[in-house]
Amino acid sequence: MPEPQLTPEVFDRAIVAIALTAGPEHRLVYRNDAFLALFGPRPTGVPIREVFTEPGVDRFFETLDLVRADGTARQVTTPRTVETAEDDPESHRHFVYSCSPVSSRFGPGVLVSAIDTTAEVHSAQRAERLSTDRLHALQRYEALMSAVSQLVWLTRADGTMVELVPGWEELTGYPWRGTMDESWFELIHPRDREGLARRWLDAAEGEPTMFEHGFRVRTVSGEYRHVASRAVPIVRDGRLVEWIGATSDIEDRWRNRLRERLLARAVAVTEAPRPEDAFAAVAGLVVPDLTDACTVFVLSGREYSSQPGEIRGTRIASTARPGLPPLPPLRQQSFLLGPTARRAVAEQAPALLTFPAGHVPPGLVPEESSRWLARARATSLTLLPIVLDGVTVALAAAAGCDDTPPPGRADIELLQDVLQRAQLPLRQSLELQRTRDVALVLQRALLTAPPAVPGAELTARYQPGNRAAEVGGDWYDAFVLPDGSLALTIGDVAGHDLTAATTMGQLRSMLRSIAYNRTHLHTPADALTGLDTAADGLGVAVFATAVHLHLARATGTDGGWLAAWSNAGHPPPLLLPADGAPRFLDAGEADVPLCVAPAEPRHTHRAPVGPGDTLLLYTDGLVEVPGENLATGLARLAAAAGRAQGLPLPDLCDRLLAGVPDALDDIALIAFRAAVPEPATPEPAAAEPTDA
Numbered sequence: 017m018p019e020p021q022l023t024p025e026v027f028d029r030a031i032v033a034i035a036l037t038a039g040p041e042h043r044l045v046y047r048n049d050a051f052l053a054l055f056g057p058r059p060t061g062v063p064i065r066e067v068f069t070e071p072g073v074d075r076f077f078e079t080l081d082l083v084r085a086d087g088t089a090r091q092v093t094t095p096r097t098v099e100t101a102e103d104d105p106e107s108h109r110h111f112v113y114s115c116s117p118v119s120s121r122f123g124p125g126v127l128v129s130a131i132d133t134t135a136e137v138h139s140a141q142r143a144e145r146l147s148t149d150r151l152h153a154l155q156r157y158e159a160l161m162s163a164v165s166q167l168v169w170l171t172r173a174d175g176t177m178v179e180l181v182p183g184w185e186e187l188t189g190y191p192w193r194g195t196m197d198e199s200w201f202e203l204i205h206p207r208d209r210e211g212l213a214r215r216w217l218d219a220a221e222g223e224p225t226m227f228e229h230g231f232r233v234r235t236v237s238g239e240y241r242h243v244a245s246r247a248v249p250i251v252r253d254g255r256l257v258e259w260i261g262a263t264s265d266i267e268d269r270w271r272n273r274l275r276e277r278l279l280a281r282a283v284a285v286t287e288a289p290r291p292e293d294a295f296a297a298v299a300g301l302v303v304p305d306l307t308d309a310c311t312v313f314v315l316s317g318r319e320y321s322s323q324p325g326e327i328r329g330t331r332i333a334s335t336a337r338p339g340l341p342p343l344p345p346l347r348q349q350s351f352l353l354g355p356t357a358r359r360a361v362a363e364q365a366p367a368l369l370t371f372p373a374g375h376v377p378p379g380l381v382p383e384e385s386s387r388w389l390a391r392a393r394a395t396s397l398t399l400l401p402i403v404l405d406g407v408t409v410a411l412a413a414a415a416g417c418d419d420t421p422p423p424g425r426a427d428i429e430l431l432q433d434v435l436q437r438a439q440l441p442l443r444q445s446l447e448l449q450r451t452r453d454v455a456l457v458l459q460r461a462l463l464t465a466p467p468a469v470p471g472a473e474l475t476a477r478y479q480p481g482n483r484a485a486e487v488g489g490d491w492y493d494a495f496v497l498p499d500g501s502l503a504l505t506i507g508d509v510a511g512h513d514l515t516a517a518t519t520m521g522q523l524r525s526m527l528r529s530i531a532y533n534r535t536h537l538h539t540p541a542d543a544l545t546g547l548d549t550a551a552d553g554l555g556v557a558v559f560a561t562a563v564h565l566h567l568a569r570a571t572g573t574d575g576g577w578l579a580a581w582s583n584a585g586h587p588p589p590l591l592l593p594a595d596g597a598p599r600f601l602d603a604g605e606a607d608v609p610l611c612v613a614p615a616e617p618r619h620t621h622r623a624p625v626g627p628g629d630t631l632l633l634y635t636d637g638l639v640e641v642p643g644e645n646l647a648t649g650l651a652r653l654a655a656a657a658g659r660a661q662g663l664p665l666p667d668l669c670d671r672l673l674a675g676v677p678d679a680l681d682d683i684a685l686i687a688f689r690a691a692v693p694e695p696a697t698p699e700p701a702a703a704e705p706t707d708a
Contacts, residue, residue, distance in 0.1 A: 022120040022127065024048075033130040037064055038122035042080050045122045054132060079115050083126050089116040093133070110137040171196060171247070171259045180260075187243070187265055189236030205232035205240050206419040224249035224256050230266065239424035242270040271426065274305060278434045292346075295410065296333035298402075298435060304337035306431050307414035307423065309392065311385060312402070314410050315361065316350065327353045327361060329411060331382065340417055341391045344384045353411075354379035360399040361408045366432055367399040370422050381413060389415060396422035400432055466494035466686065469502055471575060472567075475665040476686040479637075479673050489516035489560070490635045490684035491524050495532065497566070503531050504686055506586065506633035507562035512682075522556050523547065523610070527564065540564045541582035541607075541618035548584075548614040560610040561586035563633055567625065567688065575627040575693040582620050585609030587636055587646075590654065592661050594628030594692070598654045627692040630665065632657065637681035638672065665689050 024046040027034040033054045036046035042064040052058070058067045065077060072094055079092040091114050110133045118127045167183025175196045184192045193200045201209055208231040219227035227247040232240040247261025278301055291314070299310040313329030328350040334343050353361065357380065360367040371377060373393040376386045380397065389397070396416040401408040412435055416422055423431070466474035476492050489509025497503050505527060509520045530546040531538070538546065544564050551558075565581035581589065583606040592598045603621035625631055639649030653672070660671040665687050673683060 022118045024120060024127075035128045035130070036118070036120060036122070036125055037080065037128065038120070038125035040084065042077075042084075042126065043122075045120075045125070051130065054130060076113055079113065080126050080128075083115045083117050084124070087117045089114070091115070109134045168260070168262045171261070173257055181262075183263075187235075187241070187263075188233055203234045205234070205421070208232050219247075220249070220256070224251065227259065227261065230270075234421075237424075238421075239426070240421065241265060241267040243267075271430065275430060275433070278302070278305065278430075279437050292332050296335065299333050299335045299412065301434050302414060302431055303335050306427055306434070307398070308417040308420055309336035309340060309343075309394075309415040310334065311381070311413045311415075312410050313413070315353075315408060327358055329353055329357070329382075331385065332410075334385075336392070336417075341388060344388055347384075349382070351382040356380065357399055357411060360401050361411060364401050364403050364408055366401075366428050368396065368422060368428065369399075370396045373418075385413075389417075392417040395420065398423055398428060398431065400428075400435055402435055463492060463684070467496055469496065471569065471691045472502070472577070473665050473689045473691065474686065475669050477669045477673060477684070479683045489520035490637065490682045491520045492633065492684045492686040493524055493528065494686060495528065497532060499568075501566050501568040502688075504565045504567065504631075504633055504688060505531075505562060506635060506684060506686060507560060508586070508635045508684075510559040516558075519556060519558050519560075523551060523560060523562075526550050527562075531564065539582070539620040540566055540580055541620040544582050544584050544607075544610065545614075545618050548610050551611055552614045558611055560584075561636075562610060563589060565589065565631075565633065567631075570624065575691055577625040577690050578622060579625050579631060580620050580622045582618050583607060584618070585612075587634065587639060587650070590632040590634070590657060591623065591625070592630040592632065592657055594626060594630075598658045598661070600650065600654070625688070625690050627690050629690050630661070630668070631688040632672075632685060633687075634672075634685040635681075635683055637683035638676060638685060640681065 022036070024034070024036045027046075027048045030048055031050055033051040034046075034048045035044060035051050037043060038045045043062060044058065044060050044064055044067050047058060047060065064080065068076070075092050076094050079090050082088070083090055091112060093110065093112050112131045112133050114129045114131075116127045118125055167179065167187065168181035169184075170178040170180055172178075177192075177194055177196055179192045182192070184190070188203065190203065201213075204212060212229055212231045215229045216227060219225050226249075227245070230242060230244045232242055234240050242265075243263050244266045245261055245263045247259045249256050250258045250260060281301055295312040295314070299312050303310050311334040312332055314332045316328050316330070330350045331346055334346070336343055354377075356367055356369060356377075369377065369380065371394075373395050374390040376389045376394060376397070378386070380386070381389070392415070394415045394417045398414040398416075400412040400414065402410040402412060412431075414423070414431060463476070463478050466476050468474075474494055476494065478490065478492070489507075489511055491505075491507050491509075493503070493505040495503055505524070507520070507523065507527075509516045509523065511519075527543065527547045530550070531543045534543070534546070544562065562584045563581055563586045564584075565579055567577045567579050570576040570578050579589075579601075581601070583589075583603075585606050585608055588600040588602040588606070590598055590600055601621065601623055603619075607618045608616050634653075636646075639653050640646060641649055652675075656672055656675045657668070660668045663671060669685060669687055672685070676683065
């Protein structure tokens with residue numbers, strides 16, 4: 017979901033001075049009438065440092081940089097923004113700037129509202145000259161001007177605290193504590209205590225600076241709320257004597273921003289075409305903002321009615337925040353869901369379980385996951401069903417680990433909302449996977465086992481690529497022709513979808529028929545020409561490459577064969593001689609691919625295949641790597657085949673498949689090996705007659 021853009025013109029008639037900057041240099045791109053009335057003509061289109069050249073505005077520029085850097089709204093006071101007389105303090109004008117991150121048609125920027133506080137400051141300055149007590153009041157007043165007040169407090173150097181404007185008990189349900197001690201820190205979220213203490217010390221040590229920090233406090237209900245505190249140091253006679261500050265309840269604002277951020281990140285799930293990637297993206301949405309770890313189990317079993325029977329889950333994705341033990345590897349092993357998980361599935365409602373650190377109830381998750389939760393000192397597990405079209409297809413398990421308190425009701429609701437908002441991309445991913453499965457079934461149904469051929473050995477392999485939910489049009493074929501010779505084909509139809517797979521089936525069947533019925537009239541080149549003509553005439557033409565090859569036994573008794581082949585734009589066959597280096601049967605450049613120019617002549621090439629020689633036909637997935645030259649892939653294949661040359665034919669094929677650096681594309685290959693004739697056994701000599 018794109019971030020909403022601000023239309024600055026809505027502020028044209030506002031009574032408050034408004035300006036808008038854009039870009040890292042904070043170019044002034046807009047100012048309203050009130051701004052012009054307050055500051056006079058200021059040029060647009062130039063960096064803000066060229067717009068405000070008066071002394072005393074460096075803090076304003078620094079605040080703009082901070083707001084753009086971390087996206088947090090800030091206020092800043094700028095004394096002496098406009099100076100008219102060096103010796104007259106009351107000629108100096110004072111402003112408070114509120115700076116908020118926004119996005120407009122000019123790009124990311126900062127919206128600035130300016131309030132003239134000259135009268136208030138001058139009044140305070142006059143009071144300062146009257147009494148020291150009035151000075152202290154002025155300091156507190158100026159400090160509070162930059163704080164958003166819900167409750168206002170004063171902390172002295174000795175750690176005692178005074179609630180000036182009550183609100184603590186209304187916020188938390190606990191009475192105000194007059195000392196900043198360990199008992200007060202017990203109400204702070206365990207994961208926020210260290211950061212809060214460090215930030216407070218950073219502000220107090222050395223030259224005291226403003227303190228600003230957000231953290232979570234526990235309420236009497238046991239849940240935590242986000243608050244933000246801002247305080248300024250009060251220094252008298254060079255000595256820090258107290259802090260005055262305000263604390264605001266920002267729970268709703270924090271939760272709304274988190275919800276918007278998480279739902280915006282859910283868009284990334286649509287870019288994950290495989291279910292495992294999609295569910296991994298879903299788990300990553302909620303870690304670490306809402307939970308310490310999240311695992312997703314895809315469900316199988318009966319339809320998930322109000323009383324489900326046996327339901328099994330397979331861990332498909334998991335992620336954990338930094339600092340926790342390494343997650344166990346994903347395995348395609350299912351486990352039987354326990355009663356609590358089955359109830360969550362049946363009722364399609366979250367279930368929260370809490371337990372002592374590391375003591376996970378048995379049967380709740382797979383044993384491997386249970387051991388990990390024990391190492392991570394898990395204290396809670398929230399089971400959240402993921403429902404698509406009324407059916408629970410997966411179960412997410414969100415774990416709170418170490419000293420993380422169990423999630424509150426609002427946390428669970430947000431977890432559930434984020435997971436369910438990913439319905440559309442998850443559905444798309446699962447549908448793509450189902451399409452892929454159908455195509456793979458079709459493809460494997462067509463890719464039958466090669467026939468048994470006397471005097472030779474045949475092995476074929478098909479390996480789907482890991483290119484998301486795509487299915488290729490790769491195919492192989494092997495069949496015996498009426499004259500006893502062997503026909504081998506390897507081909508690749510352009511595309512990675514169900515259409516490519518079905519077109520592959522059509523081309524394969526057509527070539528089989530052409531080659532089988534006309535072998536006494538046609539060479540392999542004629543067979544491919546006939547296929548090209550038929551595909552064009554029947555309207556199934558699509559860009560494809562192929563090698564069609566005939567193997568006939570050579571005359572003589574040495575067990576050799578003669579190969580005749582035609583290549584339609586496909587990678588060349590690889591010959592592995594029994595006693596030599598591998599070489600490609602390229603015979604010059606290949607002919608044009610199929611369905612490109614049916615009238616273009618094709619050529620037949622021939623080569624002997626000796627006893628023990630191996631002939632390998634393959635698709636480009638075995639040699640092509642994105643960003644790499646094809647010649648490099650061919651050289652890698654030849655080297656790998658040479659190293660595996662002595663292996664049995666099935667082992668050789670498996671070794672070549674395993675050696676592909678990154679099998680993005682589908683791979684089909686078929687290997688032929690001519691048998692080595694058994695040496696002739698001499699007949700035993702006839703026994704000479706002997707005298708009886």
